[in-house]
Amino acid sequence: MYVAxxxxxxxxxxxxxxxxxxxxxxxxxxxxxVAQIREQMALLVDRVMTEGSLYDPDLAALALKQARGxxxxxxxxxxxxxxxxxxxxxxxxxxTGAMSLRRRISATYKDLPGGQVLGPTFDYTHRLIDFxxxxxxxxxxxxxxxPLADAAHAPRVTDLLGRDGLIEPSAADDGSPPGDLTRExxxxxxxxxxxxxxxxxxxxxFVLALGYSTQRGYGRxxxxxxxxxxxxxxxxxxxxxxxxxxxxxxxxxxxxxxxNQFHGTAEVPPQFTRGYGLAFGQSERKAMAMALVDRxxxxxxxxxxxxxxxxDQEFVLAHCDALQATGFVEHLKLPHYVDFxxxxxxxxxxxxxxxxxxxxPKAGTAAEMKEAAE
Amino acid sequence: MPDPNPAARRPExxxxxxxRAVMALCGEAHPEELRRALLQLGAAEDPEDLRPPETGLVMxxxxxxxxxxxxxxxxxxxxRAAVRLSGGETGFAYHLGRDRAKARLAATLDALWQVxxxxxxxxxxLAPVAARRAEERAAxxxxxxxxxxxxxxxxxxED
Numbered sequence: 207m208y209v210a211x212x213x214x215x216x217x218x219x220x221x222x223x224x225x226x227x228x229x230x231x232x233x234x235x236x237x238x239x240v241a242q243i244r245e246q247m248a249l250l251v252d253r254v255m256t257e258g259s260l261y262d263p264d265l266a267a268l269a270l271k272q273a274r275g276x277x278x279x280x281x282x283x284x285x286x287x288x289x290x291x292x293x294x295x296x297x298x299x300x301x302t303g304a305m306s307l308r309r310r311i312s313a314t315y316k317d318l319p320g321g322q323v324l325g326p327t328f329d330y331t332h333r334l335i336d337f338x339x340x341x342x343x344x345x346x347x348x349x350x351x352x353p354l355a356d357a358a359h360a361p362r363v364t365d366l367l368g369r370d371g372l373i374e375p376s377a378a379d380d381g382s383p384p385g386d387l388t389r390e391x392x393x394x395x396x397x398x399x400x401x402x403x404x405x406x407x408x409x410x411x412f413v414l415a416l417g418y419s420t421q422r423g424y425g426r427x428x429x430x431x432x433x434x435x436x437x438x439x440x441x442x443x444x445x446x447x448x449x450x451x452x453x454x455x456x457x458x459x460x461x462x463x464x465x466n467q468f469h470g471t472a473e474v475p476p477q478f479t480r481g482y483g484l485a486f487g488q489s490e491r492k493a494m495a496m497a498l499v500d501r502x503x504x505x506x507x508x509x510x511x512x513x514x515x516x517x518d519q520e521f522v523l524a525h526c527d528a529l530q531a532t533g534f535v536e537h538l539k540l541p542h543y544v545d546f547x548x549x550x551x552x553x554x555x556x557x558x559x560x561x562x563x564x565x566x567p568k569a570g571t572a573a574e575m576k577e578a579a580e
Numbered sequence: 581m582p583d584p585n586p587a588a589r590r591p592e593x594x595x596x597x598x599x600r601a602v603m604a605l606c607g608e609a610h611p612e613e614l615r616r617a618l619l620q621l622g623a624a625e626d627p628e629d630l631r632p633p634e635t636g637l638v639m640x641x642x643x644x645x646x647x648x649x650x651x652x653x654x655x656x657x658x659x660r661a662a663v664r665l666s667g668g669e670t671g672f673a674y675h676l677g678r679d680r681a682k683a684r685l686a687a688t689l690d691a692l693w694q695v696x697x698x699x700x701x702x703x704x705x706l707a708p709v710a711a712r713r714a715e716e717r718a719a720x721x722x723x724x725x726x727x728x729x730x731x732x733x734x735x736x737x738e739d
Contacts, residue, residue, distance in 0.1 A: 376648025399651035
């Protein structure tokens with residue numbers, strides 16, 4: 207426990223002024239604009255939006271600038287900002303099947319209706335530092351070709367598998383509103399909708415490590431990437447005063463459909479099972495890791511043995527939020543003087559008792575030796 | 581703030597599709613494009629604020645597995661405005677982002693679109709936005725199409 211302290215106002219104010227100067231860095235170097243961060247650090251912006259759980263690229267870019275590029279600090283700023291705004295309501299569920307695709311790949315089917323498009327990807331690059339980027343040059347120009355006729359129609363891979371009953375169907379929408387962990391504290395066991403909300407805003411590193419652990423054998427699920435799609439979807443909202451769905455605009459999303467090994471019962475023949483990931487922007491690693499962990503967290507539902515960390519929903523969900531984690535870890539640096547005084551007293555007393563205990567037998571031994579010598 | 585034009589609220593109303601299209605176009609427009617459209621329409625009148633422009637949040641929802649039960653993905657900033665013309669028509673705007681001025685311009689255009697006899701003019705005034713967006717989408721589609729891939733399966737060399 208930490209307690210309130212007084213004083214230090216001048217030092218704190220000056221520390222913040224120093225922070226502002228440090229944030230700016232060498233003033234002979236041109237200052238970054240928010241638009242530059244938004245356009246040129248786009249994947250970082252996407253990550254701040256995903257973990258900040260707030261879609262607003264300009265705001266995320268500004269938060270990154272303010273946070274000197276510290277991801278979790280930027281997430282903190284975004285989450286704090288959202289608490290100042292009223293909530294108008296919830297959108298209609300976005301239709302990812304109708305996504306305007308910028309990227310779409312499958313590791314399960316080579317040929318897909320709608321085709322596979324690589325889009326802007328690091329895949330197949332050589333990961334060699336490109337020193338040409340250190341010099342200012344002309345803006346690169348992408349190649350173009352005419353889209354094929356089928357490009358506009360790209361059904362989900364899971365829909366193709368589902369047609370033959372080879373994969374489990376998604377649970378039908380019963381019309382009940384999903385739980386919202388920003389309104390009601392998370393309670394265990396949490397249903398899949400709540401788990402997905404927590405994972406979507408969860409720390410990418412933590413979710414990635416958990417997903418990785420399932421691949422290494424801690425709750426193995428035998429995954430294939432059925433499909434990853436990146437692109438824009440329309441968001442619609444029904445305002446009470448209008449009573450019809452109003453188009454709010456488009457947002458960028460990344461969706462991952464993980465196809466996992468079979469499950470069957472006496473009634474249902476074996477079929478592939480599913481893990482699902484969805485994230486703001488182009489957040490492929492996050493969507494994939496989320497889909498792995500989503501599937502791992504379904505172990506109990508699917509009658510699999512539960513024991514690995516990634517299958518333990520209380521462990522996963524209670525620790526996946528970067529802001530909660532950093533809050534509790536970083537609070538340790540705040541003044542704990544009174545607490546520590548108490549501990550200091552205690553350890554001094556214990557040491558004194560220890561010394562007394564050890565001094566007594568020593569004295570006894572010396573006396574015995576003296577007796578023996580006499 | 582009930583919409584005084586209940587006929588346009590019925591989902592089956594053919595007008596609704598057209599109104600939604602204009603709303604979507606306003607959402608995609610740059611603020612200057614909306615100002616230009618209003619200028620072109622000669623809309624000198626500054627409408628009354630039914631609701632001053634306001635920024636808030638909408639929780640965006642996805643579906644489990646893409647097609648199942650909804651879940652809360654994360655919020656988005658949304659700015660809304662509502663105006664009333666002197667003729668009584670009310671216009672609304674709800675846009676992603678935090679641009680209050682733009683939301684008000686869009687609400688004004690939504691109101692004008694509902695004025696009898698002005699509908700076509702509003703749509704004409706917004707046509708440049710539609711053209712720009714169509715061109716941008718086509719160019720993007722061509723760049724994406726150039727990355728369409730055909731993988732060939734190599735025979736595994738055993739026997």
